[in-house]
Amino acid sequence: LAKTTQPISMDSYEGQEVNITCSHNNIATNDYITWYQQFPSQGPRFIIQGYKTKVTNEVASLFIPADRKSSTLSLPRVSLSDTAVYYCLVGPNDYKLSFGAGTTVTVRA
Amino acid sequence: DAGVIQSPRHEVTEMGQEVTLRCKPISGHDYLFWYRQTMMRGLELLIYFNNNVPIDDSGMPEDRFSAKMPNASFSTLKIQPSEPRDSAVYFCASRLWSGDEAFFGQGTRLTVV
Numbered sequence: 161l162a163k164t165t166q167p168i169s170m171d172s173y174e175g176q177e178v179n180i181t182c183s184h185n186n187i188a189t190n191d192y193i194t195w196y197q198q199f200p201s202q203g204p205r206f207i208i209q210g211y212k213t214k215v216t217n218e219v220a221s222l223f224i225p226a227d228r229k230s231s232t233l234s235l236p237r238v239s240l241s242d243t244a245v246y247y248c249l250v251g252p253n254d255y256k257l258s259f260g261a262g263t264t265v266t267v268r269a
Numbered sequence: 270d271a272g273v274i275q276s277p278r279h280e281v282t283e284m285g286q287e288v289t290l291r292c293k294p295i296s297g298h299d300y301l302f303w304y305r306q307t308m309m310r311g312l313e314l315l316i317y318f319n320n321n322v323p324i325d326d327s328g329m330p331e332d333r334f335s336a337k338m339p340n341a342s343f344s345t346l347k348i349q350p351s352e353p354r355d356s357a358v359y360f361c362a363s364r365l366w367s368g369d370e371a372f373f374g375q376g377t378r379l380t381v382v
Contacts, residue, residue, distance in 0.1 A: 194370075196371075203273075203360045203362065203373025203375065204373055205373070206371065206372075209370070256314060256317055256324075257314065257317070257362070257371055258314050259311065260311070262312075
């Protein structure tokens, strides 16, 4: 599995856009990039998945450059309820869903 | 569907006792995962099943831990004997196919005293 590196923590304020970049230099051709969100005392929740270029849903956008060695999760206009840990996972479709340390995002009023 | 259901939600037991955690995956999902989460070690994958068959148990910490999936709608994680260092939140997750999103249960908070 490709190793991922993401910041340990990020601070933001309500209404701002938060961008979390994940590095995955050894990504393989058949690897997908997936992001999960975990609130305190809850299990992780799927946010978004992509292979290349840009993917957008009602929660976030995922930007993947052409070389796919990194990806950026963008959370538009965050609120206090977006305070959570965000995990970047990289692997093929049969990957075993291993989570790293994640990025703790703290949104302040 | 009610989602992934774990029981119990909280468990307090004495060191040396057997502990059994239970999980009911979402109906029709082919994959089931067991995780353990602590502040020190984060979210660790213990074992996962595909079509009720254990595929990778390399994350199971030691022989005191065992997991079974007797049918598509039920799985157990057993710790025997339990130790204080087993105290953690244990999550179960399931997904429909290998590339699909995974759905997590609410977790079982285990405290071994």
